[in-house]
Amino acid sequence: MNQQRTLESYPQSMRDEVQRARQEVADLHAELPRYELVVWTAGNVSQRVRHPEVADGSQDLFVIKPSGVSYDDLTPESMVVCTLDGQLLEGEHAPSSDTAAHAYTYEHMPEVGGVVHTHSTYATAWAARGEDIPCVLTMMADEFGGPIPIGPFAIIGDDSIGRGIVATLRESRSPAVLMANHGPFTIGKDARAAVKAAVMCEEVARTVHIAQQLGDPQPIDPTKIDSLYERYQNVYGQ
Ligand SMILES: O=C(CO)[C@@H](O)[C@H](O)COP(=O)(O)O
Numbered sequence: 312m313n314q315q316r317t318l319e320s321y322p323q324s325m326r327d328e329v330q331r332a333r334q335e336v337a338d339l340h341a342e343l344p345r346y347e348l349v350v351w352t353a354g355n356v357s358q359r360v361r362h363p364e365v366a367d368g369s370q371d372l373f374v375i376k377p378s379g380v381s382y383d384d385l386t387p388e389s390m391v392v393c394t395l396d397g398q399l400l401e402g403e404h405a406p407s408s409d410t411a412a413h414a415y416t417y418e419h420m421p422e423v424g425g426v427v428h429t430h431s432t433y434a435t436a437w438a439a440r441g442e443d444i445p446c447v448l449t450m451m452a453d454e455f456g457g458p459i460p461i462g463p464f465a466i467i468g469d470d471s472i473g474r475g476i477v478a479t480l481r482e483s484r485s486p487a488v489l490m491a492n493h494g495p496f497t498i499g500k501d502a503r504a505a506v507k508a509a510v511m512c513e514e515v516a517r518t519v520h521i522a523q524q525l526g527d528p529q530p531i532d533p534t535k536i537d538s539l540y541e542r543y544q545n546v547y548g549q
Pocket residue numbers: 352353354355376377378379380406407408409428467
């Protein structure tokens with residue numbers, strides 16, 4: 312009989328990594344209301360936990376927010392641990408309603424270590440319009456390497472949203488996708504990078520919207536976008 316796996320069946324090194332991820336994901340959720348990216352319980356953050364002894368990723372897990380729990384009540388202990396097929400492995404609460412989307416993204420993009428979903432106002436307004444955010448700011452070239460793409464309309468409940476995220480982001484350098492009529496999903500090497508992408512996505516969505524009210528924003532030459540992206544991704548910072 313197929314034994315129901317539990318976290319206890321993983322080595323201590325993995326359980327230690329899961330505990331660290333619980334703390335990081337709980338802490339990072341505070342950034343979403345702090346940057347006014349969510350209202351009530353909307354939005355969610357997750358982080359992949361790579362199995363230290365199985366390099367092919369097949370035994371990775373991820374830690375995600377519990378569904379519908381107030382941000383004020385989120386703690387490391389309330390976070391939910393899931394397998395890459397989106398099944399609950401450990402947790403007292405039901406996982407986020409977007410768990411399938413996060414799981415599909417981790418399963419099909421092994422380089423992704425963090426996923427974030429928000430309903431931030433300006434990015435979601437662009438998602439409602441069904442239009443890519445054009446790359447007219449150096450900050451967009453830096454962080455997104457080009458336009459922020461629109462993804463397909465997909466209804467929550469199966470892996471449709473995840474499929475749309477992966478299909479869109481595989482064709483773009485952007486770590487953000489605006490799922491049509493829904494809102495932004497972002498990815499990163501870890502959850503903190505995905506949260507940063509969500510913050511920057513909302514910032515440029517607002518600025519480009521304002522620019523369009525003032526006139527016609529001027530596109531940036533693609534070679535300049537490449538140069539800006541390479542610098543920011545490989546030189547900027549410490
Ligand atoms: O977009 C949706 C629902 O359409 C979700 O992202 C909710 O806004 C947050 O759900 P939980 O993570 O609390 O289940």
